[in-house]
Amino acid sequence: MPVTVLLVDDEPLVRAGLRAVLAAQPDIEVVGEAADGAAVIPLVRSLRPDVVAMDIRMPLLDGIEATRAVLRTVAEPPKILVVTTFEDDEYVYEALRAGADGFLLKRSRPEEIVHAVRLVAAGESLLFPASVRQLAARYGAGRADAEPLAKARLTEREAEVLRLMARGLTNAEIAAALVVGAETVKSHVSAVLAKLGARDRTQAVIAAYESGFVAPR
Amino acid sequence: MPVTVLLVDDEPLVRAGLRAVLAAQPDIEVVGEAADGAAVIPLVRSLRPDVVAMDIRMPLLDGIEATRAVLRTVAEPPKILVVTTFEDDEYVYEALRAGADGFLLKRSRPEEIVHAVRLVAAGESLLFPASVRQLAARYGAGRADAEPLAKARLTEREAEVLRLMARGLTNAEIAAALVVGAETVKSHVSAVLAKLGARDRTQAVIAAYESGFVAPR
DNA sequence: AGCGGCCTCCCCCGCGCGGGGGAGCGGGTC
DNA sequence: GACCCGCTCCCCCGCGCGGGGGAGGCCGCT
Numbered sequence: 001m002p003v004t005v006l007l008v009d010d011e012p013l014v015r016a017g018l019r020a021v022l023a024a025q026p027d028i029e030v031v032g033e034a035a036d037g038a039a040v041i042p043l044v045r046s047l048r049p050d051v052v053a054m055d056i057r058m059p060l061l062d063g064i065e066a067t068r069a070v071l072r073t074v075a076e077p078p079k080i081l082v083v084t085t086f087e088d089d090e091y092v093y094e095a096l097r098a099g100a101d102g103f104l105l106k107r108s109r110p111e112e113i114v115h116a117v118r119l120v121a122a123g124e125s126l127l128f129p130a131s132v133r134q135l136a137a138r139y140g141a142g143r144a145d146a147e148p149l150a151k152a153r154l155t156e157r158e159a160e161v162l163r164l165m166a167r168g169l170t171n172a173e174i175a176a177a178l179v180v181g182a183e184t185v186k187s188h189v190s191a192v193l194a195k196l197g198a199r200d201r202t203q204a205v206i207a208a209y210e211s212g213f214v215a216p217r
Numbered sequence: 218m219p220v221t222v223l224l225v226d227d228e229p230l231v232r233a234g235l236r237a238v239l240a241a242q243p244d245i246e247v248v249g250e251a252a253d254g255a256a257v258i259p260l261v262r263s264l265r266p267d268v269v270a271m272d273i274r275m276p277l278l279d280g281i282e283a284t285r286a287v288l289r290t291v292a293e294p295p296k297i298l299v300v301t302t303f304e305d306d307e308y309v310y311e312a313l314r315a316g317a318d319g320f321l322l323k324r325s326r327p328e329e330i331v332h333a334v335r336l337v338a339a340g341e342s343l344l345f346p347a348s349v350r351q352l353a354a355r356y357g358a359g360r361a362d363a364e365p366l367a368k369a370r371l372t373e374r375e376a377e378v379l380r381l382m383a384r385g386l387t388n389a390e391i392a393a394a395l396v397v398g399a400e401t402v403k404s405h406v407s408a409v410l411a412k413l414g415a416r417d418r419t420q421a422v423i424a425a426y427e428s429g430f431v432a433p434r
Numbered sequence: 435a436g437c438g439g440c441c442t443c444c445c446c447c448g449c450g451c452g453g454g455g456g457a458g459c460g461g462g463t464c
Numbered sequence: 465g466a467c468c469c470g471c472t473c474c475c476c477c478g479c480g481c482g483g484g485g486g487a488g489g490c491c492g493c494t
Contacts, residue, residue, distance in 0.1 A: 013323050017234030106230045168420035183443050202419045203385035209426045372470060400473050
């Protein structure tokens with residue numbers, strides 16, 4: 001019986017890479033993919049994978065929150081293997097605290113990736129913070145640009161407001177649609193902008209499209 | 218004769234993803250890989266690829282320097298397709314100044330990646346994902362969705378302004394980017410809004426996404 | 435019972451935005 | 465030459481937007 005894996009990453013290219021690397025192994029089977037953290041829980045329920053390879057920086061629900069959500073809501077949770085780049089160093093520990101079973105650098109060689117999946121599937125735990133620090137130190141002398149959508153844990157109401165923003169509605173129209181006051185909408189909009197790292201509603205809508213939160217028709 | 222491609226990225230996962238996406242095409246052949254910019258030149262000399270898919274952020278020699286080096290030292294240089302994670306203006310312009318033939322976001326969908334490789338191999342140069350979509354919409358099976366913008370018939374300058382609007386820039390920033398006055402940008406924005414039937418810049422950006430004028434993901 | 439998160443609503447305030455006009459200039463067409 | 469069009473820049477003006485605060489009610493967790 002092969003190890004079944006669910007891939008969760010917002011970049012199709014990374015998913016394709018993981019799939020190519022893992023599917024080449026006879027004892028590993030990729031059973032599904034997700035592009036954001038919000039889609040993980042239903043997929044885990046229906047596919048019941050042994051391992052979830054989870055990116056940290058993702059739209060809608062980041063890997064840390066998604067890890068917490070899976071471990072909190074699923075009866076027999078899969079092993080969580082956090083897949084990260086060096087920029088996410090700070091978040092690695094948070095992910096491990098959230099209950100992740102191990103982490104993996106995207107820079108890893110294919111053999112290491114395969115090895116990591118096998119190990120966590122077998123119940124081993126991968127903790128190599130030293131190597132992460134090394135890599136972070138080596139490459140970290142670069143930009144400090146943000147991860148706008150990663151920390152974006154929108155509440156239900158905020159997500160609803162963002163959807164309406166992404167349909168071109170003004171605050172007043174959103175208020176009418178949701179049957180609340182205009183000031184309330186302003187509060188939600190401000191919260192959305194802050195969480196997305198957007199300067200104005202236009203940038204928020206762009207982020208919504210870019211992250212796949214809303215899809216062009 | 219298939220298009221031959223050399224993959225240059227420091228992350229094996231990204232290389233595997235590109236390879237998986239490109240190798241699935243009968244008319245594209247991945248002839249080699251490199252993990253840093255320094256290894257590119259000898260590989261280009263020996264493999265003579267049609268296209269080099271080049272990451273920007275790499276150890277030893279970044280993609281921009283590697284691009285310059287290849288174009289400076291190789292007799293019949295390949296097309297350089299810069300593959301980048303962030304839609305970062307400075308890097309993009311720097312890469313294009315260095316002689317790159319186009320750039321591609323890692324967030325792009327597989328079809329867009331394949332399309333981009335084919336286009337640069339054919340001698341087309343793609344400056345922005347938007348132009349990729351435009352070309353795709355023009356040659357590919359035209360969707361009815363593309364009509365609002367097709368009918369709008371934006372002038373070149375207006376299209377440029379819309380592109381920058383769709384990247385979240387304010388009027389002042391657009392003015393700075395285009396090296397014109399703020400009042401000029403206002404005029405163009407007004408013209409764009411009128412032609413798109415948009416009430417504000419947010420609706421204009423939505424129309425840009427919905428029509429495929431700019432590409433998500 | 436306390437605490438924190440979420441949703442709701444309110445104030446003031448600055449400013450970017452968009453509409454309404456107008457105008458000069460170069461290039462192309464007729 | 466007359467004409468149109470695209471690009472450029474300018475004026476005034478109203479208003480939606482977003483930031484800065486604050487506040488009360490509800491719920492779930494501890």
